Amino acid sequence: MSNTATPPISHVEPLRSPNDVIKALSIDNLIFGLDNDELKILLVKQTDPMHQGKWALPGGWIRYDENLRDAAYRLLEELTGVKQLYLEQLKTFGRVDRFPTERVVTIAYYALVSAEHYSLVAGQSAADVSWQSVNALPELIYDHAEIIDYGMKFLRHQVCHQPIGFNLLPEKFTLLQLQALYEAILNTKLDKPNFRRKIMKMDLLTPCNEKQQGVPHRAANLYRFDAEAYKHLTESGFSFEI
Template identity: 85%
Template sequence: MRIDHLSKQQPAHPGIIHVEPLFLPENVIKALTIDNLIFGLDNDELKVLLVKRHEPGHDNLWALPGGWIRYDENLRDAAARLLEEWTGVKNLYLEQLKAFGRIDRFPNERVVTIAYYALVSAENYQDVIALSAGDVHWASVNNLPELIYDHAEILSYGIKFLRHQVCHQPIGFNLLPEKFTLLQLQALYEAILNTTLDKPNFRRKIMKMDLLTPCNEKQQGVPHRAANLYRFDPEVYKQLSESGFSFEI
């Protein structure tokens, strides 16, 4: 994991520890930060990547991974840079969520944060999972530790927003492997929506959309009957959307 331009006075992760101005890199905007909500799917459970803070008054509390924005970068570029630094993965699905700027959200300083959410695919999850030790941890959204500052508020908003988005846009496919079964797809929606879906109705609705392409392959090495594998076809979705198609789960 790459960390940029550290000095002896700077903490190991300048992106997550908001320190006094004396210790800030010269090329960052003092009052503006990025906080990334990084979601992944693990054994049919929705998880979010958290980092542990080590600072007076907040030692051992967990936080969303993020960092300071440089003067010479756009907001999205800053979010993508910080996302890669924390996960080691490029080109993840990334969207801006909301700005959080409550006056008292940060002690002794006026700091506004721009929240983004990212979705880590099953293949990339296995790469990021190597970070899940010590000060970096994948936590279940249903069993969260105490979070620093207003990060619990940010995460709560982000989870609700994600639940709404997956029902109206096919972004959930970004959490799956490239090839997946219908059962895996249903488990994805059940994990995000925190509910149980009727299997026949779900499959009928999904297949009726014509967004899945059969891979003409079956699962390998599973202890049960191997299921057919599918791919999501973004080009078909684009064409259908231009014709007035509405994605609804």
């Protein structure tokens, strides 16, 4: 889940008629956002009579003339206003009874971002859009709670075995900020000495030889994540593990 790739920018257009989409295949986007040391997920409130007032993952039907990833970007932007982030495919969900009255398979995409970097705008088929805490989800439609649960387990496994969490930090950060990030994603309290010892032992942080500025407490040392060191270590069989 890298932030370095440049995704295609979709153009927002009016929603197509049912004849223009594959009615048996849909997209659902799981956009996890870190917001003030709390992990949240982006949800949209439904407007259709069957689910009015309920929340859902931003998604919808795939057009016959578009690729899967393009559909994911388009739907995300149409419903939430969020664009220019990198999506990765998570899993296909196809339980027979997941959608009422007909068979629909959905392909889930996901991303982990800093929530504060994105402005939200509810699209024409969404009553509202907001970041919701993953620990206090509202009532969701279909099997979206199940999809989010799977996504959370996958995300927590990923951050423990790949340094993707560093993408959410400023270029220069403290060890306390790093620990707070992992505690938010993993939803658990980490032992401070053990966490710091494990992180420093990996030799992935470069001291900036600077301290925090303008803080009411004792200023902490600042570090940078060394991407080149991580690349060289992985080539030698290094395994990142929190």
